[in-house]
Amino acid sequence: MSSKQGYDPSKYPPVAVTVDIVLLTIRDDSLEALLVRRGQEPFKGSYALPGGFVRPDETLADAAARELEEETGARGMHLEQLGTYGDPGRDPRMRVVSAAYLALIPNPPEVTGGSDAEVAEWVPIATFLDASLPESPSLLAFDHRKILRDGVERARAKLEYSGLATAFCGTEFTVGELRRVYEIVWGVDLDARNFHRKVTGTLGFLEPTGEMTTRGGGRPAQLFRRGATQTLNPPILRPTPSVV
Amino acid sequence: MSSKQGYDPSKYPPVAVTVDIVLLTIRDDSLEALLVRRGQEPFKGSYALPGGFVRPDETLADAAARELEEETGARGMHLEQLGTYGDPGRDPRMRVVSAAYLALIPNPPEVTGGSDAEVAEWVPIATFLDASLPESPSLLAFDHRKILRDGVERARAKLEYSGLATAFCGTEFTVGELRRVYEIVWGVDLDARNFHRKVTGTLGFLEPTGEMTTRGGGRPAQLFRRGATQTLNPPILRPTPSVV
């Protein structure tokens, strides 16, 4: 900030500051994102990430949490900053600098008709990110395809060395359910036995509840909560994916 | 952006968008950051990260690169976005949303008297980040201590699995010089022999120039350039540091 000699805002053209949210969940064994259908120009009819203006009195993270609650009714899910996208011209109307946030939610709420005029919808991320797909600018508005891709990549990378995957599960979950998260987000098959050893062997990573469940079928499984240790060292290595 | 019904800027109070830069280098076996002494209120006399306003026609990254060149005269060094800091009240004068960038430079230029009014200076990061240090709000202006800490942590983390360390070296460097980067940034001692095997064994990570040098003293060492492979898999594990 060394060169801020004056603070007359009229010297600088107006800039809008917004948040955009990559909200991911797992539905029907598929990694999906919450998107809204735009009801007006520009990009009318395209999907867009949910988001909105940052209010004068709130932090960027607060703005993201507020938008999330407006859109889903849910609070307290995992939320982290992803990056900021501010190229001139990314919004044709005016200069918009947008802080993107990555959010993860378990048990996705059915959203059709949030508080917003536009309709929110869960869409499989493969709809937009398949490598075979041509760049279809009319499908995702603005630079939101890039933001979505960055969000998915962040989530994939963090599964390796952190407890992020538990953010896709309810408060109590089985090792098998946690493994399904890895398999779906990475698009790979993992060896159930080695995975089990890995996560239960990392001290403090999973906290046993003492309860059992048979909700997955088969032999009853222990229920766990996320433990205090949220770093996996050594990490779970991501195999080369069979599917993108 | 679902709730942007209108785009009348007057509906929203003015927001300034700036970039702040965590520029790191290695000088005298010490990890140092480029900081400026503030010549005016607020935080007059404190250190601050270099930075400035984003111009209407430039991207955030362009703004960061421009500020870097103004401050150091150097171009083309490593530059990546670190995160965005926008809490209300972080700047007492007005709402300022700042995109922070991490930059790394080898062979630090002597900076005293850049194009700016304020004086730039290389300062060891331990001056600000030592765990033993009390929170001294008058030392680093605004929330710049947090930004600096985030930048250093990003650099430390990325050494593990990427070729980022080469950004601290000139275009040609020896394995020993590269290892010194790791040791200084992490504050640990590494086994020179195992390190050598690791980096030379990762195919494509280092590209031999065919040249030798004796500039470190001792037996002549091969000179390398950074190779095409910029991911280390498996990573170099960071030992628990002996010094912060």
Add this chain to the structure above:
DNA sequence: CCAAAAGTGTTGCTTTTACACCCATGA
């Protein structure tokens, strides 16, 4: 009974770590 998922044991392989040892230079 069978199918399905949980969980344990074992084996061979790769990687890491620690350290002995030799090499090539400058002083």
Add this chain to the structure above:
DNA sequence: TCATGGGTGTAAAAGCAACACTTTTGG
């Protein structure tokens, strides 16, 4: 000659991958 850093060898330990096998439920 010695000190200094470069580089190879090697063996023990740790970690990983593959898979045989047992356990406990539901249907």
